[in-house]
Amino acid sequence: MPGSLASRLASVDRLLADPPAAYRFIAERCPPGTRTIETGSGLSTVLFAALETDHICCTPGPEERERVLEYCKAHELPTEGLRFELGSSHESLPRIQAAGTEVDLALIDGSHGFPLPVVDWFYSGAMLRTGGVVLVDDVNLPAVRTLLDFVDRDPRWRRLSDSPKWAAFERTGRGPLAEDWTAQPFYVHRPAGVRGLAQRVRGRIRRELAGRARRSPTCPSPPLSGRNRTP
Numbered sequence: 173m174p175g176s177l178a179s180r181l182a183s184v185d186r187l188l189a190d191p192p193a194a195y196r197f198i199a200e201r202c203p204p205g206t207r208t209i210e211t212g213s214g215l216s217t218v219l220f221a222a223l224e225t226d227h228i229c230c231t232p233g234p235e236e237r238e239r240v241l242e243y244c245k246a247h248e249l250p251t252e253g254l255r256f257e258l259g260s261s262h263e264s265l266p267r268i269q270a271a272g273t274e275v276d277l278a279l280i281d282g283s284h285g286f287p288l289p290v291v292d293w294f295y296s297g298a299m300l301r302t303g304g305v306v307l308v309d310d311v312n313l314p315a316v317r318t319l320l321d322f323v324d325r326d327p328r329w330r331r332l333s334d335s336p337k338w339a340a341f342e343r344t345g346r347g348p349l350a351e352d353w354t355a356q357p358f359y360v361h362r363p364a365g366v367r368g369l370a371q372r373v374r375g376r377i378r379r380e381l382a383g384r385a386r387r388s389p390t391c392p393s394p395p396l397s398g399r400n401r402t403p
């Protein structure tokens with residue numbers, strides 16, 4: 173019956189049999205014990221549980237938490253590494269950051285209304301260790317595009333993916349992301365019209381060439397180091 177729990181679980185099973193590329197990306201980079209955080213919850217939370225990462229999930233209320241836990245129980249997936257922070261991410265993330273949390277990978281897939289993707293990036297990104305990765309889903313949505321318009325220009329973030337649905341960036345630095353505009357010389361006004369178009373095309377070509385160089389077999393990208401990872 174459409175919409176029944178059985179049909180929902182069957183669709184999850186189908187998804188897991190042929191996972192979206194973003195999940196593959198996460199799976200490749202998250203050995204057990206990797207410190208992860210996400211805004212929003214769902215199948216991605218189940219994935220983090222299955223990967224046995226040390227995971228914080230920022231989800232609005234208890235309903236989604238219960239659904240994830242039930243699914244994991246039914247599929248005998250470990251949930252010891254999952255920690256749920258209930259409430260809107262703009263309230264939970266500052267708390268988590270203030271506790272001195274550091275993470276290896278952050279998934280931003282909570283509210284997609286402006287400015288929440290930016291807020292989620294601001295706090296989650298500040299918790300990343302040097303070389304940590306932020307993955308942003310639904311890059312076609314306007315609030316997410318606004319975020320990427322900045323991150324793509326900032327040389328302190330290295331783009332690791334080129335998907336039309338999601339984007340991943342490695343942070344080359346660490347610490348809080350609050351700074352004055354004078355620390356962002358790359359963030360300049362882009363003129364409209366032909367000159368602006370030419371600038372955007374040049375930026376795109378630069379990113380494309382950098383992406384090709386990264387994908388070359390002589391330049392493999394290493395997995396993130398998990399706390400419990402054996403050498």
Ligand SMILES: C[S@@+](CC[C@H](N)C(=O)[O-])C[C@H]1O[C@@H](n2cnc3c(N)ncnc32)[C@H](O)[C@@H]1O
Nearest residue numbers: 212213214215216230231232260261281282283
């Ligand atoms: C697109 S879904 C997440 C899908 C999930 N990442 C997956 O791969 O299955 C968006 C999620 O964001 C949550 N959400 C919406 N507003 C939020 C907010 N202000 N703070 C945290 N989570 C929020 C929704 O409840 C939902 O779980």
